[in-house]
Amino acid sequence: MARLIGSFDWSRTSIGSLCEWPPYLRSAVDVMLGANVQIVLFWGPQFLALYNDAYAPTIGDKHPHALGKPAREYWAELWTDLEPLLRRVLETGETVSAKDRPFYIERGRGPETVYFDISYSPVHGDDGAVAGVFCIVNETTELKRAQDIERQLAAIIASTDDAILSSDLDMTITSWNRGAERLYGYGADEMIGRSVLLLIPEDRSDEEHELFRKISRGEHVPPYETKRRRRDGTFVDVSLTVSPIYGGAGEIVGASKIARDITGKKQFERFQAMALGELKHRIKNILSTVTAIARQTFVNGEEERAAARTFDERLASLARAHDVLTNGNWEEADLRAVIDTALQPYSPDRFQISGPAISVGAHTVTALTLAFHELATNAAKYGALSQDGGRVSINWHEDRDASRFVLSWKEEGGPNVIAPTHRGFGSKLIERLLASELRGEVRLEFAPSGLICEVDAARHAEGTEAS
Known part of the structure; x- marks a missing residue:
């Protein structure tokens, strides 16, 4: 700024050429240029601007064009606020100071309200009149904002x-x-x-x-x-x-x-666990009652007793489906957990299971559990699980929008499969549960190497039905 001030053509201003400057102006400028604080000097009735290096960044893109220009030109957006302060010092000779004084300014970053600590002092001429206003300023915008945030946080913390x-x-x-x-x-x-x-x-x-x-x-x-x-x-x-x-x-x-x-949350969780436990107990009691009724009903011969055993196994499968739901939130369960629970009666070494972690709705849990029971029962009687070395591969994946999944059951290593001449109850049940109940598509293929069942179904069948 010393270089810019020294090379500026002051003769074209009301201050006059540099060599004609009075001692009190030179002294004020020397003090300003030697200071490390932000200082701007507004001189004469036009308030021509002189400032130091520390002040230059404060005015942004107004620098260096504001040098030697009337304050009204380069501080136009805040002139109605700034002029009364400068005239007060110029006309009364008193010093004006303030802490965190707000000013509205444009300096190349868009309009903004900024804050300054200010001290505006008079510079007296030889005749004792005020010739200029010596402004020491310190921008406190960031500090003020930080203090405001701190006060807001303190209020939030307190309340x-x-x-x-x-x-x-x-x-x-x-x-x-x-x-x-x-x-x-x-x-x-x-x-x-x-x-x-x-x-x-x-x-x-x-x-x-x-x-x-x-x-x-x-x-x-x-x-x-x-x-x-x-x-x-x-x-x-x-x-x-x-x-x-x-x-x-x-x-x-x-x-x-x-x-x-979270006392209320914990109390609710304990109540929920108790309620689910009671629900689980009542469901098991109902299923036990149904089982007892079935056993008393099917007592006439071996065929009826075999039917009763099959009925018992299906009820047990339904009970396992409810176990999966009551161990969760009753609304949905992990697909892998559903499969593992449905296949509990069989050795896990006989199955190769793979697929991503996905959740399925309660209706889907029940249908899948019963369907897997039928598939596993059929495999144990006639398919891959009926002899040593037989295995079942189960895998699945989601579709693109994750609302549906595609699952495959594939048997290998069992006896040669011959396609049945008519569909049994198990096949009908599988198709009804997976195709109708889950709004899905089912393909049963009796390949010579083993049964293949493929299903494309909704993850949350209830939502599909509701829509």
């Missing part, structure tokens, strides 16, 4: 129902919000400066030490559920989120913890 506390790496508590007071029963004055281990059940102290070891190493700690001890000695179920706190040099200096009371 949230979640318990939020921070501690250093020695596990000493350094902050404690009202949510923590409500959850744990301790006031901030009681907990700040004390160890966070006061809140940890004795059987979970190792968990807390390992947590801080991970934080100090910069490792990610995913949210998890645990227990914490209240002031009255009782325990509360919480969902805990832990984040590192960084120091000014970027080093990890502590941990921030957000704990949410």
Whole structure:
């Protein structure tokens, strides 16, 4: 800026050529150019602008064109705000100062509101009149925004129902919000400066030490559920989120913890488990009653007893389908779990099972379990599972939109297969369950090397039917 000011043609301005500058103007410019703080000097009634290197970045693309120009020209967008300040100093000779003074400015990055600490002082001429305004400024925009964010975060932390506390790496508590007071029963004055281990059940102290070891190493700690001890000695179920706190040099200096009371969630889970257990028990009782009725009904001869055994096995298969659902959320289950459960009566060494992890709806679970029971029963009587060395390959994949899946059952190593002259109940059941119930397509091929069953079905048959 010293070079630019020295080479500028000041003779074309109201200040006059450089060699004619009065001593007080030279002194003001020398002070300005030698300073490391942001300074702009507005001179004369037109407020012609002179500024130093520290100030130049503050005005963005106005530099260097604003040098020697009236302030009204290059500070036009904020002139109605700036002019009264400059005229006050020029006309009264008093110094005007302010902290975080907002200004609306355009400097090449679009219109923005920025903030400055300002000190506008008069520069007096030989006659004692004010000749110019010496403006020392310090842009505080980023600091102001950071402080605003900090205040907002502090307000959120103070008003949230979640318990939020921070501690250093020695596990000493350094902050404690009202949510923590409500959850744990301790006031901030009681907990700040004390160890966070006061809140940890004795059987979970190792968990807390390992947590801080991970934080100090910069490792990610995913949210998890645990227990914490209240002031009255009782325990509360919480969902805990832990984040590192960084120091000014970027080093990890502590941990921030957000704990949410999940007592209601845990109570619901316990009630849900009890209700599902009761439902499972009642379903089994119903199936047992149906089985007893069937056994009492089919008692006349060997053929009837064989039918009763087949009926029992199908009911047992249906019970296993309900086991899969009650072990989950009753709405869906993993396809591999469905297959493994359906094939429990048989040695797993006889099956080669592969496919991606996908979930299927409750209706699909029941239909698949019964269908696999029929396929396995047929294989044990007539197909690959009826002799040593026979195996069954089961594989599946999703279609493109993941709403359907394609599954294949393929038998190998069994006796030569001869296509039946008529379809038995098992074949009809398979086709009904997989084709009709699941809105799918079924292909049964009695190849000489072994039965092949291929099905293209909906993952969630209930949704298909509803639509």
